[in-house]
Amino acid sequence: MSAARPTDGTHRGRPRGPGVIGVLGELLLTAGVLLGLFLVWQLWWTDVMADREQSGILDGLEQEWGAVDAERIAPRQDGPPPVPEIPGDTMVWGSMHVPAFDRERFPLAEGVSLEQVLNVKGAGHYPETALPGQVGNFSVAGHRNTYGRVFEDIAELEPGEPVVVETDEAFYVYEVTESLVVMPQDVEVIAPTPGEIGVEPTEQMLTLTACHPMYSARERYIVHAEFAYWTDRADGIPEALADEGEK
Amino acid sequence: MMYAWLFRHLPGPLWARILLTVLLLAAVIVALFGWVFPAIAPHMPFNDGLVGAAPRAG
Numbered sequence: 001m002s003a004a005r006p007t008d009g010t011h012r013g014r015p016r017g018p019g020v021i022g023v024l025g026e027l028l029l030t031a032g033v034l035l036g037l038f039l040v041w042q043l044w045w046t047d048v049m050a051d052r053e054q055s056g057i058l059d060g061l062e063q064e065w066g067a068v069d070a071e072r073i074a075p076r077q078d079g080p081p082p083v084p085e086i087p088g089d090t091m092v093w094g095s096m097h098v099p100a101f102d103r104e105r106f107p108l109a110e111g112v113s114l115e116q117v118l119n120v121k122g123a124g125h126y127p128e129t130a131l132p133g134q135v136g137n138f139s140v141a142g143h144r145n146t147y148g149r150v151f152e153d154i155a156e157l158e159p160g161e162p163v164v165v166e167t168d169e170a171f172y173v174y175e176v177t178e179s180l181v182v183m184p185q186d187v188e189v190i191a192p193t194p195g196e197i198g199v200e201p202t203e204q205m206l207t208l209t210a211c212h213p214m215y216s217a218r219e220r221y222i223v224h225a226e227f228a229y230w231t232d233r234a235d236g237i238p239e240a241l242a243d244e245g246e247k
Numbered sequence: 248m249m250y251a252w253l254f255r256h257l258p259g260p261l262w263a264r265i266l267l268t269v270l271l272l273a274a275v276i277v278a279l280f281g282w283v284f285p286a287i288a289p290h291m292p293f294n295d296g297l298v299g300a301a302p303r304a305g
Contacts, residue, residue: 022248041284141297217293
């Protein structure tokens with residue numbers, strides 16, 4: 001540009017007229033950049049924000065409940081498990097440990113509101129379902145690709161692997177029984193007796209629900225687990241978390 | 248075209264205009280990340296991991 005006209009010191013090559021095509025091209029480029037930025041935000045920045053939020057929540061729980069003695073393996077309790085107190089909609093009342101996940105521990109809050117629970121706090125308890133340890137189907141939703149992706153590795157869960165819920169009083173240990181892919185409207189997976197709406201529950205079940213396939217919400221990935229035992233939080237950690245390291 | 252036009256109409260010497268451009272871009276990205284994207288994300292079809300007619304927003 002300026003090299004072609006060396007005598008013109010300040011001139012920087014002016015466009016010849018408005019150039020509709022050029023403006024259109026710039027608008028298209030801008031749209032492309034905006035889409036790219038949206039992906040960066042959705043797939044990376046929401047994780048950064050949610051991770052920060054969730055580790056803050058976990059630190060808060062640790063302070064409120066006191067540290068667990070991770071050196072001690074707590075004995076299994078025989079009696080009926082304590083029923084956790086639910087502080088209210090959208091409030092955090094526990095945490096979950098899944099040793100098979102990359103992100104082994106994350107907060108558990110009441111409700112499945114995207115804006116107020118799942119996008120910011122971690123996993124969310126379907127309010128109409130049972131509580132941990134109760135007969136029925138304790139059901140939990142979580143993100144798989146975005147916002148901290150607490151259930152990112154949900155498809156890695158194999159039968160027999162533990163899913164543990166921690167409250168201020170107890171650890172509730174469940175063991176995975178099966179995994180399935182269903183359509184979003186298939187609410188029978190969180191029915192009190194999983195898969196059978198209207199049937200009186202007899203087992204203590206846990207169900208996790210997440211998006212499926214990855215980066216889509218066309219279907220749902222479902223994991224069912226069955227209650228195995230519970231331990232008193234004051235006694236240390238349950239055997240299922242023994243190799244989780246210090247937590 | 249329009250970006251070239253904008254750049255030419257920024258005040259000050261070249262270095263100031265470059266600095267201003269960087270600041271403007273940063274402001275645009277902050278606005279997008281802070282307000283625009285969070286506002287449109289709920290309308291995207293890939294975030295919902297719930298089953299049934301659970302409350303979609305609230």
